[in-house]
Amino acid sequence: MVRKRSLDGSRPGQTEAGPSRRAPMREFSRSLPMSLLRAREAVMRQFRPSLRNHGLTEQQWRILRALSSVDEIEVTELARLAFLLGPSLSRILRDLEARQLIERKAAETDLRRAVVSISAKGLKLIEAVAPTSEAIYAAITKRFGARRLAELQEMLTALEGDLSDMASGDDAELDANE
């Protein structure tokens, strides 16, 4: 019934009242989701100030970058590429279009589909941000080591792949025990 603690260990042992806490799961701060979250936040913390200086959020930047790698693309495909959900993408596209950073038109063969492309203004913005972004990325790579970084990415990709074909934890039967 340890009363554990903390990220760095230091913490006075507390031993008072309360319905004695059962040996509780995995150490909290070491769970995989937390590790991934913390690592990603540490990375993004490096980039956010620069993006902000250019009036872009992380997601807007993702979309512009994705668009800059293609000539034009349908919204659904863009969502997949930029790893955003439809509703988020809809909102952001509305905003980026209002700022004239992208252009949108209906697909010819299917009026339900919208086709998006980056504008000249959008490209210019990308070119303004890219150098800083690249410099930051290079600094991270140098700090962590290119090889290690590649290894890490491989493991992340493998993890994603492994999980993608796991049952989606429907939960029904697993929650039998109250």
Place this chain on the structure above:
Amino acid sequence: MVRKRSLDGSRPGQTEAGPSRRAPMREFSRSLPMSLLRAREAVMRQFRPSLRNHGLTEQQWRILRALSSVDEIEVTELARLAFLLGPSLSRILRDLEARQLIERKAAETDLRRAVVSISAKGLKLIEAVAPTSEAIYAAITKRFGARRLAELQEMLTALEGDLSDMASGDDAELDANE
């Protein structure tokens, strides 16, 4: 006339209109932030349905789990432990308190500080969710391999540590070139 693209790198050369697209940065879908995001999402996708069945969001669950590992804790410390920003934590605590899953009181020595603890009801909820959660975690571990998982976590922690003491990319000088 699709000029598509995809996650796997293959890319048609594009040569039409517009201010000719310069060789553009790192391949988008292979950037570190994206890898981390995708991996984390793959993991969370496993857990979310179960949490949802118990009326909990991911963050609410993080808070309850953090609280279950201590006797009581101040809000600021809890934010650090659950890796949430102050405003998010404020909102969630308000909600959890209304649902009587946690308890809150003012600190004795400093009335600015609030001390939070999990309630009996909250503990009960945790005990209801934990088995499923553990089962999912075990399945992931088995699928990916316990050793590899440990390796991955080490790398993530190392990355976070390396970045934590990098300059925060103030950007001012880096953005000199337009």
Place this chain on the structure above:
DNA sequence: GGGAGATGATTAACATGTTAAGTTCTTTTC
């Protein structure tokens, strides 16, 4: 060829992320 169902995209509604302001209490400083 017209209606049921599928599909692409948006809107709605609520929760969180993120930065900036505001509140209240505490500590410093003169």
Place this chain on the structure above:
DNA sequence: GAAAAGAACTTAACATGTTAATCATCTCCC
């Protein structure tokens, strides 16, 4: 010992995440 500076939240405001519902179009099938 009171004003100023700092600390610990909390609120505000806006952007995104997340799921469900809606809208428009399209496909299929009778």
